[in-house]
Amino acid sequence: xxxxxxxxxxxxxxxxxxxxxxxxxxxxxxxxxxxxxxxxxxxxxxxxxxxxxxxxxxxxxxxxxxxxxxxxxxxxxxxxxxxxxxxxxxxxxxxxxxxxxxxxxxxxxxxxxxxxxxxxxxxxxxxxxxxxxxxxxxxxxxxxxxxxxxxxxxxxxxxxxxxxxxxxxxxxxxxxxxxxxxxxxxxxxxxxxxxxxxxxxxxxxxxxxxxxxxxxxxxxxxxxxxxxxxxxxxxxxxxxxxxxxxxxxxxxxxxxxxxxxxxxxxxxxxxxxxxxxxxxxxxxxxxxxxxxxxxxxxxxxxxxxxxxxxxxxxxxxxxxxxxxxxxxxxxxxxxxxxxxxxxxxxxxxxxxxxxxxxxxxxxxxxxxxxxxxxxxxxxxxxxxxxxxxxxxxxxxxxxxxxxxxxxxxxxxxxxxxxxxxxxxxxxxxxxxxxxxxxxxxxxxxxxxxxxxxxxxxxxxxxxxxxxxxxxxxxxxxxxxxxxxxxxxxxxxxxx
Amino acid sequence: xxxxxxxxxxxxxxxxxxxxxxxxxxxxxxxxxxxxxxxxxxxxxxxxxxxxxxxxxxxxxxxxxxxxxxxxxxxxxxxxxxxxxxxxxxxxxxxxxxxxxxxxxxxxxxxxxxxxxxxxxxxxxxxxxxxxxxxxxxxxxxxxxxxxxxxxxxxxxxxxxxxxxxxxxxxxxxxxxxxxxxxxxxxxxxxxxxxxxxxxxxxxxxxxxxxxxxxxxxxxxxxxxxxxxxxxxxxxxxxxxxxxxxxxxxxxxxxxxxxxxxxxxxxxxxxxxxxx
Numbered sequence: 001x002x003x004x005x006x007x008x009x010x011x012x013x014x015x016x017x018x019x020x021x022x023x024x025x026x027x028x029x030x031x032x033x034x035x036x037x038x039x040x041x042x043x044x045x046x047x048x049x050x051x052x053x054x055x056x057x058x059x060x061x062x063x064x065x066x067x068x069x070x071x072x073x074x075x076x077x078x079x080x081x082x083x084x085x086x087x088x089x090x091x092x093x094x095x096x097x098x099x100x101x102x103x104x105x106x107x108x109x110x111x112x113x114x115x116x117x118x119x120x121x122x123x124x125x126x127x128x129x130x131x132x133x134x135x136x137x138x139x140x141x142x143x144x145x146x147x148x149x150x151x152x153x154x155x156x157x158x159x160x161x162x163x164x165x166x167x168x169x170x171x172x173x174x175x176x177x178x179x180x181x182x183x184x185x186x187x188x189x190x191x192x193x194x195x196x197x198x199x200x201x202x203x204x205x206x207x208x209x210x211x212x213x214x215x216x217x218x219x220x221x222x223x224x225x226x227x228x229x230x231x232x233x234x235x236x237x238x239x240x241x242x243x244x245x246x247x248x249x250x251x252x253x254x255x256x257x258x259x260x261x262x263x264x265x266x267x268x269x270x271x272x273x274x275x276x277x278x279x280x281x282x283x284x285x286x287x288x289x290x291x292x293x294x295x296x297x298x299x300x301x302x303x304x305x306x307x308x309x310x311x312x313x314x315x316x317x318x319x320x321x322x323x324x325x326x327x328x329x330x331x332x333x334x335x336x337x338x339x340x341x342x343x344x345x346x347x348x349x350x351x352x353x354x355x356x357x358x359x360x361x362x363x364x365x366x367x368x369x370x371x372x373x374x375x376x377x378x379x380x381x382x383x384x385x386x387x388x389x390x391x392x393x394x395x396x397x398x399x400x401x402x403x404x405x406x407x408x409x410x411x412x413x414x415x416x417x418x419x420x421x422x423x424x425x426x427x428x429x430x431x432x433x434x435x436x437x438x439x440x441x442x443x444x445x446x447x448x449x450x451x452x453x454x455x456x457x458x459x460x461x462x463x464x465x466x467x468x469x470x471x472x473x474x475x476x477x478x479x480x481x482x483x484x485x486x487x488x489x490x491x492x493x494x495x
Numbered sequence: 496x497x498x499x500x501x502x503x504x505x506x507x508x509x510x511x512x513x514x515x516x517x518x519x520x521x522x523x524x525x526x527x528x529x530x531x532x533x534x535x536x537x538x539x540x541x542x543x544x545x546x547x548x549x550x551x552x553x554x555x556x557x558x559x560x561x562x563x564x565x566x567x568x569x570x571x572x573x574x575x576x577x578x579x580x581x582x583x584x585x586x587x588x589x590x591x592x593x594x595x596x597x598x599x600x601x602x603x604x605x606x607x608x609x610x611x612x613x614x615x616x617x618x619x620x621x622x623x624x625x626x627x628x629x630x631x632x633x634x635x636x637x638x639x640x641x642x643x644x645x646x647x648x649x650x651x652x653x654x655x656x657x658x659x660x661x662x663x664x665x666x667x668x669x670x671x672x673x674x675x676x677x678x679x680x681x682x683x684x685x686x687x688x689x690x691x692x693x694x695x696x697x698x699x700x701x702x703x704x705x706x707x708x709x710x711x712x713x714x715x716x717x718x719x720x721x722x723x724x725x726x727x728x729x730x731x732x733x734x735x736x737x738x739x740x741x742x743x744x745x746x747x748x749x750x751x752x753x754x755x756x757x758x759x760x761x762x763x764x765x766x767x768x769x770x771x
Contacts, residue, residue: 007717014567014704021574021697025690063560065719070535072560112578119571126564138564142571149575159579185518188531198527210514 002048006061006074009045009084010126013038017118024111031114035095038118042125043088050081054484060131068131069191075131079264079334079489083128083257086341090249091121097349097463098242100456101356105240106153113150117246120146124254133180133266134190136258137173140222144169147251150243151235161234168221168231175218182211183266192265199268203275212267212276219262223255225315226289233296233308237361241352244304249344252311253337256318260334263322269491273325283409286320287417289313294424303354303361306428307347310387313421314340320414321402329405330490331482336398338481339386342470343395346383349464350376353456366432368441372453375461377436379468384429386471389422394475401482544735551653555660555739559718563703566660566746570700573753577693580765589768593617599627621679621769628677635677642670650747654736660746664699667747668754680763680770689759689767692752699749703742710738 016038023030053059053076061074076084095117106113123143130136148169152162184190186207187198202208217228224232232252236244263272273279293313300306318340321333351361353376358365370377386393389400399418406414455461474481519526536549536557546552554562593602596618646666653659675683707718715722720738721731729737763770 004711004717007711011704011708011711011717015701015708018570018697018701018704021570022694022701025693062716063718064556065716065721066557069532071557108583109578109581112574115574116571116578119567119574122567135558135561135564138561138568141568142564145568145571145575149571149578152579182514185526185528188527188529188533198531205517206514207517210511 002052005045005049005052006059006076006129007063009042009049009088010122010129012041012045013118013122013125017115017122020118021111021115024115028110031110032099035114035118036092039088039092039095039121042121043085043092046081046084046088046125049076050085050485053078053081069189069194072130072132072135073191074129075193075265076129077489078485078487079260080128080257082334082485082489083254083337084125086338087121087124087128087250087254090341090345091117091124091246093463093467094242094245094249094345094349097460098245098352100460101240101352102242104356105242109153113153113242116146116149117242120150120246124250127254128257131192131265132190133183133192133195137177137180140173140176143251143254144173144222147243147247151239151247154239154243156238157234158238158240161231161238165231165235168228172218172221172228175214175221177218179211179213179215179218182207182214186211192261195266196268199271203271208267208271209276212271215262216259219255219259220319223252223259223315223319224312225319226285226292226312229289229293229312229315232312233305236308236311237302237304241348241355245345245348245352248308248311248348249341252315253318253341256315256322256333256337259319260322260330264491269325269494279323279325280411282323283320283406283411283414286316286323287411287414289316289319290417290421294421297428298424301363303363303366303432304348304351306432307344307351310347310425310428311344314344317399317402317418317421320411320417321405324402324405324409324411324414325494326405326408327490327494328401328408330494331486332398332401332403332405334486334489335394335401335478335482339394339398339471339474342467342474343383343386346379346386346464346467346471349460349467350380350383353460353464356456356460357453363432363435366436367439368436369453370433370436372441373455375455376464377433379464380429380436381433382468382471384425384433386475388425388429392475393471394478395471397475397478543732544739545732546654546736546739548654548656550657551659551739551743555653555742556720556735559707559739559742562746563700563707563718563742566700566703566749569753570696570749573696573756576757576760580760581767582765590622592620592622594620619681623769631677635673639670639674642673643667646670646747646751650743651740653743654739660743661750663743664747664750665754667751668758671751671755672758675758675762675770680759680767683755684759684767687755692756692759695748695752696756699745699747699752702745702748706738706741706745 016034020031020034023034049059059076062068063072102110102113120143123139123146126139127136127143130139148162148166151165152159183195186202186205187195189195189198199208221228236248263269290313293309293316297306297309297313300309318333318336321329321336353373354369355361357373382393386395389396403415403418536553540549540552541547544552544556590603590605593604594617596616601620646663649658649666650660650663671683671687674686710719710722711717713722713725720735723738724731724734727734727737759767
């Protein structure tokens with residue numbers, strides 16, 4: 001059975017989404033249990049797969065039994081083995097944590113919501129696991145399309161901001177597809193490993209250069225890399241909590257994985273770092289992204305929007321870390337995919353609990369909330385410490401790797417940007433905590449029910465506490481994660 | 496801002512055209528695209544899958560995994576449309592138009608609490624657009640069965656001629672939409688209820704993904720149709736051809752139901768009362 005883990009990982013959520021859709025018409029109460037079971041099976045399979053990769057090395061899986069490059073194949077190494085586990089765990093925790101808010105937000109449309117949710121997870125898993133450049137695009141479509149559906153059902157302004165996202169996301173996906181088309185014209189293949197094998201004699205070709213740039217820009221658009229970020233803050237802020245809790249931690253991180261995969265497996269590090277002399281410019285771009293994200297966040301008076309700008313800043317961390325081109329920087333970037341997914345999940349689960357009880361997410365709504373929701377806000381403190389980078393939370397360690405990588409590469413601008421954003425994060429979170437802790441509770445302009453506000457229900461608190469605890473545990477075991485997994489995820493030729 | 500956009504668009508376009516100079520020339524038989532993978536498909540398809548139509552074999556077998564997710568994309572679009580647009584039935588006073596079938600007189604009834612459904616001498620008509628259209632109705636009534644028959648042919652003959660599940664499914668869906676356009680939405684909904692349509696969408700994709708999962712249960716890889724040989728009592732190569740037919744049927748169902756679903760939601764603004 002363990003040889004079928006790769007297929008199970010994608011097929012189980014897909015089949016579950018279809019069964020949920022049918023259950024939505026026939027017997028609505030089944031939707032949630034099917035979703036939980038499917039994601040649990042996927043989590044189990046992803047962990048099994050990662051263990052297999054740790055023991056045996058790269059795992060290949062041929063779909064339909066066809067040999068690549070004629071058929072489509074999965075390709076799982078340490079890098080996507082880790083990301084697969086992250087996607088499954090985050091999606092499962094958010095699903096359980098979001099049940100109450102889903103019941104509150106869409107009582108009539110539970111079936112389609114869970115269908116889209118699980119389909120989106122299927123899409124993300126498919127993007128991460130595949131070893132075929134075109135197949136990646138197909139799954140990208142699924143993840144994007146379901147994402148638009150999930151985000152657009154939020155408050156009044158959600159539809160417009162999602163339409164904005166739809167335009168930008170579609171352009172990004174088209175760019176990626178165009179790049180793959182260019183690659184196909186010059187290599188005649190769609191399999192990533194096969195393309196990498198054919199490319200070396202073509203390194204000087206203008207078409208390959210164009211393919212690389214188009215793919216990168218497309219992926220950057222999708223991950224909201226500054227200055228292509230404008231769609232993200234509004235789309236995530238106005239979305240329903242259950243959707244933003246899935247999409248905010250995962251979509252940007254998965255797209256960063258795609259960028260790393262393109263560099264490592266399709267174009268090869270040799271081409272990306274040696275043939276092209278662009279790394280310096282990209283690291284500077286990342287430094288600007290970090291600073292701008294931090295400044296935008298500083299200007300916000302709304303909790304979810306502030307979190308969204310923090311994501312933009314964090315995207316800069318990871319893009320910069322990869323383009324530093326050395327082992328420490330890349331270790332930091334890959335580790336940060338794991339850490340940032342958990343940190344963002346923590347923040348958005350906190351926001352979800354607050355929205356569930358108070359129906360608002362501006363700073364004014366947070367007044368005195370510490371006394372009413374101590375556990376939720378306690379988790380926010382842990383999340384904040386991790387984003388700021390205080391040991392022993394995990395955020396410290398990835399930032400440490402990134403900074404030491406930047407020093408090795410002599411990129412002091414990037415170091416300065418990292419330190420600057422850490423300081424800004426201190427200000428950001430202490431401002432929030434100050435409002436929540438010291439301002440008197442009350443005056444929730446018209447939201448009503450102020451007396452009855454208390455701690456969020458247990459089913460929302462437990463996933464949040466698991467995540468908050470996870471931030472510390474991942475931090476403590478960073479050494480093991482790096483030595484056992486991430487070390488092997490980075491190509492050997494990079495020192 | 497507009498000028499800046501124009502400059503960026505022109506620059507990007509120039510860059511793209513400039514880089515095409517490294518492309519192999521148009522229709523070059525020695526270009527990588529025609530020498531790397533294509534020869535294998537052209538020479539081996541019949542031998543490996545027993546399907547005469549190479550395009551169908553590549554689409555539904557060699558790269559069948561892509562096609563499964565393309566079908567899922569369509570399903571996802573239908574679900575998203577339903578999720579965003581469908582409004583639950585509200586209890587509010589309605590305004591309706593009825594036409595007396597014998598005299599052609601129309602009645603407008605406002606603030607109706609109890610809605611009469613089936614009246615002998617009156618037919619319900621749309622409030623916005625309800626002319627007599629005897630010719631259109633008759634022609635469509637005559638044409639629709641043939642359109643549907645042709646759709647079934649396209650689905651079933653994907654192996655041999657151009658066609659397949661997507662094309663056939665679209666034609667089938669279009670026949671229902673033609674019914675909704677020429678009569679009205681309610682007539683079309685009586686033929687295919689909303690609930691049945693929604694379930695069919697999922698069932699279509701389920702046929703595809705379920706076939707894949709069945710192959711997995713029978714001991715081979717996901718979507719390896721040759722595993723079906725033991726169930727279908729044919730040799731593994733012929734089983735691939737049958738497997739393609741099964742998934743094409745699934746695609747056809749899913750595409751048909753989703754087309755109708757999306758049309759219903761958009762044209763009636765999610766109310767399913769009347770539309771277009």
